[in-house]
Amino acid sequence: MQPFEYRTPKNLKEVQQELKQFGADAKLVAGGTALIIMMKQRLVRPTCLISLSSVRGLAGIAEKNGALRIGGSTTHREVETSSLVRRRLPLLAETYRHVATIRVRNMATVGGGLAHADPNQDPPPTLIALGASVKASSAGGSRMIPVEEFFTDYYETVLKPDEVITEVSVPRLPPNSAGAFLKFLPRTADDYATVSAAAVVTLDRSKKIFSDVRIALGSVGTTPIRAREAEAVLRGQPVKAEALRAAAEKAKQAVDPISDFRGSAAYKREMAGVFVRRALEKALEGFKRVKSAPSRQSKRRGRR
Ligand SMILES: Cc1cc2nc3c(=O)[nH]c(=O)nc-3n(C[C@H](O)[C@H](O)[C@H](O)COP(=O)(O)OP(=O)(O)OC[C@H]3O[C@@H](n4cnc5c(N)ncnc54)[C@H](O)[C@@H]3O)c2cc1C
Numbered sequence: 089m090q091p092f093e094y095r096t097p098k099n100l101k102e103v104q105q106e107l108k109q110f111g112a113d114a115k116l117v118a119g120g121t122a123l124i125i126m127m128k129q130r131l132v133r134p135t136c137l138i139s140l141s142s143v144r145g146l147a148g149i150a151e152k153n154g155a156l157r158i159g160g161s162t163t164h165r166e167v168e169t170s171s172l173v174r175r176r177l178p179l180l181a182e183t184y185r186h187v188a189t190i191r192v193r194n195m196a197t198v199g200g201g202l203a204h205a206d207p208n209q210d211p212p213p214t215l216i217a218l219g220a221s222v223k224a225s226s227a228g229g230s231r232m233i234p235v236e237e238f239f240t241d242y243y244e245t246v247l248k249p250d251e252v253i254t255e256v257s258v259p260r261l262p263p264n265s266a267g268a269f270l271k272f273l274p275r276t277a278d279d280y281a282t283v284s285a286a287a288v289v290t291l292d293r294s295k296k297i298f299s300d301v302r303i304a305l306g307s308v309g310t311t312p313i314r315a316r317e318a319e320a321v322l323r324g325q326p327v328k329a330e331a332l333r334a335a336a337e338k339a340k341q342a343v344d345p346i347s348d349f350r351g352s353a354a355y356k357r358e359m360a361g362v363f364v365r366r367a368l369e370k371a372l373e374g375f376k377r378v379k380s381a382p383s384r385q386s387k388r389r390g391r392r
Pocket of ligand 1: 203278
């Protein structure tokens with residue numbers, strides 16, 4: 089590794105000053121789980137690392153106007169274990185739980201993961217399915233970017249060099265909604281996915297018709313992919329197995345995987361269809377659970 093300066097700003101303003109001083113030669117470092125490996129491999133050679141670990145106000149999870157606001161430096165483990173996230177959006181906690189090992193999750197941050205932009209990562213498909221946005225802040229102000237529009241290519245995003253991810257905002261789910269994330273891991277439990285799929289389903293009041301669906305996939309392209317045509321197949325349709333199969337077929341057409349040591353492109357395309365169908369089925373199971381869960385009244389009756 090080549091020598092580098094190490095800066096530890098205490099607030100966002102100081103981060104901006106450091107970024108201005110060192111320009112494109114500087115790199116932000118959060119958990120360091122991706123950046124340090126890339127530096128060791130000499131894929132990136134920053135002359136200055138600007139640590140975000142002492143920056144006040146960048147970590148934490150809160151609910152504001154119905155949306156969950158997750159600070160950029162919040163760790164994966166904090167999202168996974170947060171009682172607020174588990175209560176409000178269990179799908180999000182479950183997705184972060186799928187990332188690597190506890191050791192990695194204790195270090196890796198929400199902002200660092202998104203900025204790293206590896207298309208094999210787990211959180212992006214779920215964040216896209218949930219309609220989340222990234223808040224990017226620079227000295228010139230801040231902007232909200234839908235996660236769906238955030239990634240542009242392998243390890244590439246729309247972030248500008250002077251922008252810091254300060255927050256990820258995840259909106260409240262509409263009524264009658266449920267979601268699921270599935271990660272296909274044929275090798276080891278802590279591997280990156282061979283294919284991953286997230287689905288968020290909203291049903292009408294009768295719970296028999298899809299009123300809205302959002303589907304996104306990981307590990308099947310240069311970026312996470314939203315399967316819009318698969319969603320369109322389901323909207324307005326009755327909840328039936330053939331509709332799920334038709335959506336799965338459309339999802340297969342939306343992906344563009346590469347062959348690698350996790351499987352051939354053809355295999356991953358097949359699995360994309362299988363996992364979209366299963367993610368939809370799992371999301372729909374969420375409605376059954378709510379329906380069959382005993383009400384407080386019947387529990388009380390049972391105790392008598
Ligand atoms: C062995 C191993 C296995 C893994 N397996 C998985 C897996 O299965 N699924 C999965 O989803 N993830 C997995 N990960 C984690 C993932 O790939 C990244 O390493 C992690 O999300 C990066 O987070 P970080 O906070 O450590 O980022 P860092 O390494 O600190 O930074 C990564 C990049 O983001 C930039 N950056 C950091 N913070 C910000 C910010 N707030 N604003 C703007 N830019 C920023 C940095 O400059 C750098 O370019 C794994 C990691 C390891 C080491």
